[in-house]
Amino acid sequence: MGITGLEMADLVREVCYDMGRGRLRLDGAMAGYRAFTGAVGEGAAFPYVIIGTGEPLQWEAGTGRIDVDGRLVRGPVASSADGAAVDFAAGEKRVGLAVHAGWIAAMEAHGHGVGDVEGLAEALAGRQAASGELDAIAGLTGAAFGRSLLTQGSAEAARSSIGALGNGGVQRMNGAELHVNALTGSDQTLENWMGKMSVMAPAMSLVMDGGQASFRVVAAGGLANNRLYRINGTLAARTDVMSNDVIGDYSCLGLISGSFTELSRIRTTYVATSPGSTNLASRMSFQVGRNGSASMQEALRLEYQALTAFGAVAPSSDNGFALGGAAARWSTVYAASGTISTSDARAKQDVAAVDDALLDAWGTVAWRWFRFGEAVAAKGAAARWHVGLVAQEVRNAIDARLGEGAAVRLGLLCHDAWDAAEDVAAGDRWGLRYEECLALEAAWQRRRMAGIEARLDALEAGDGAG
Structure with a gap:
């Protein structure tokens, strides 16, 4: 069986009355x-031969097995159907376990393997094949040390056989140094803590602290350009987090006056009031140092739908970026005072009185009261009423007096369009700068009041003359 993979047995033959190309039921x-x-x-698996008694021209030889229902699973290798499974007709057939040409071919192709020599396989069991590499290693000077190390029965015995790491716990490997330091007593300083394990090469050094999953990279020639990165946790004493636990810090330290000092920190805090897999509220805070303080100061806090700044927020360049956009507006702006807009004379040109034609056009603009459609959809009758202007009415009133397109050349009227983006459909929106609208309203009212006063003056002068 070891050569062909087939099981042999003597005097095995059954009669069969089943038919077809599939599995055959054996009848005893x-x-x-x-x-x-x-x-x-x-x-x-075993070799089989099937001969049709009533149909002697139907025959099949192959490899088979018996399934759980006692039927013959056929794998023909030769047959009266050109090697395929024979479609046996009804009637008696004889199925026997017998050597056939396929089995003989497997035997002849095998050659003379280890299994052909009685007892040879048992004698070679557990023996390693000859190896030129092992012979070469055995001839090396110091090979006895390696063999003695392999005979040690435990990791502790192997360490003892190697001995200590050497002076100061340093091992050198092709120009690099491996430092492993155990800290006890007065050695537990920040500098030594960061050097629990380090690899120092000629160009740079990598220092790792296994206890806090930290590492630092030191440039060649000293520690002047040192950077340390670390991750700290607070859960060593228990397994589950609790509200307000600091889960971890990512910090950057620099060498200042010979000591490592923390310069910045990103902290993750678990803030869920009811800790659990369905309450994962957390907070990320960004902390930096400031002059006059030796501790980290929180500069920015990120929470779900909230970004809190602990200080001024400014764009990276002057007058270069917008706050929000036409398709991404802030819903409400809260401020303790109004916004300050540039009004410096040095920033303006073409300064002149407001044109009477524009004031005439503005006089036709109607102030309205209204409700916002989104508010009505969300609140129904509870949606609040507002007083203001309708941008398209402002546009139409000005264009009617000054010509089509005149309104959009004024800074008080805005039209913004945007392309489709993720979660945002393409669209456009009309808007107004209300501070300019109110300024134009004030100019119109001032001109109107001046006309009324002039008319009163004229009437008063006429009465006096009479």
Whole structure:
């Protein structure tokens, strides 16, 4: 069985009355023979031969096995159907476990392996094949040290056999140095703590602290350009987090006056009031140092739908960026005072009185009261009323007096359009700068009041003359 992979047994033959190309039901051993189920192992493969008694021209030889229902699973290698499974007709057939040409071919192709020599496989069991590499290693000077190390029965014994790391706990490897330091007593300083394990090469050094998952990279020639990165946790004493636990810090330290000092920190804090897998509220804070303080000061805090700044917020360049956008507006702006807009004469040109034609056009603009459609959809009748202007009405009133397109050349009227983006459909929106609208309203009212006063003056002068 070891050569061909097939199980052999003597005097195995059964009669079969089944038909077709598939599995065949076997109907019992013939006189003087055994049934397959009692002669071969469960699931074992064996060579078989089928001969049709009523149809002697139908025959098949192959490799088979017996399934759980006692049927013959066929794998033909030769047959009267050109090697394919024979479509056996109804009637008696004889199925026997017998050597056929396929089995003989497998035997002849095998050659003379280890299994052909009685007892040889047992004698070679557990022996390693010859190796030129092992012979070369055995001839090396100091090979006895390696062999003695391999004979140690435990990791502790192997460490003892190697001995200590050497002076100061340093091992050198091709120009690099491995430092492993155990800190006790007065050695537990910040500098020594950061050097629990380090690899120092000629160009740079990597220092790792296994206790806090930290590492630092040191430039060649000293520690002047040192940077330390670390991750600290607060859960060593228990397994589950609690509200307001600091989960970890990512900090950057620099060497100042010979000591490592923390310069910045990103901190993650678990803030859920009811800790659990469905309540994962957390906070990330960005902390930096400031003059006059030796501790980190929180500069920015990020929470769900909230960004809090602990100080002034300014763009990276003057007059270069917008706050929000036409398709991403702030819903409400809260401020203790109004916004300050540039009004310096040095920043303006073409300064002149407001044109009477524009004031005439503005006089036709109607102030309205209204409700916002989104508010009505969300609140219904509870949606609040507002007083103001309608941008398209302002545009139409000015264009009617000054010509089409005149309104959009004024800074008080704005039209913004945007392309489709993630979660945002393409669209456009009209808007107004209310401070300019109110300024134009004030100019119109001032001109109107001046006209009224002039009319009163004229009337008063006429009465006096009479």
